[in-house]
Amino acid sequence: MLSEINNPEFARIKTDIAAHSRLHGYYILGLVSIHAFRTDGTSQEIILKKLIDHFDDDPTEPDPDFVPDHGWTDYETTLDRARAHTIESLVGGRPIGHANETMSEQMAGELFDRFVAVCGTNPRFYIGLGIGDRKYAFMYGVLIVADDRAGILWIVESD
Structure with a gap:
């Protein structure tokens, strides 16, 4: 029920981000329709679970006996916090052990x-979801869930 959205501006964003390759990592970028989930009344928690399953490329199988003490909706944050977190993640540099920044803060x-x-x-806005291959040290970025679509701008990187 998740289908990729063909959006020219998103394609430009992907191109602009790809021009700034990670020193020891990669990006997860996606924009998908969630219209069908909204139409059938699917809860935000279930939508988040489906989005995480869709975007997460970690090859590690989850522990079937693990019972979380919280839900995915607990990772919701404000626009300002998501913005600051994602900017810091995109810039990289000293906070993740790199001598140089990947791109400017601006x-x-x-x-x-x-x-x-x-x-x-x-x-x-959702941050701290741990999306990405667990062999990398840092998995930062934002998952945005709106009325009829969701997007991910995620950075997976090691120092």
Whole structure:
């Protein structure tokens, strides 16, 4: 029920981000329709689970006996916090043990703002989800869930 959205501005964002390759990592970028889930009344928790399953490329199988003490909706945050977190993640540099930044803070802010704009109306922001291959040390970024679409701008990297 998740289908990729062909959006020209999102394609430009992907190209702009790809021009700043990670020193020891990669990006997870996606924009998908969640219209069908909204239409059939699927809960936000279930939508988040489906999005995480869709975007997460970690080859490790989850522990079947693990019982979480919280839900995915507990990772919701404010626009300002998501913006600061994602900008820091896109910039990289000293906070993740790199001598050089991957991109400027200004460029990272502009990319974040453009990304939010393509994600649709009434966005909700989620960080700290641990999406990505667990052999890397850092898995940061934002998952945005709006009225009829969701987008991910995620950085997976080691120091």
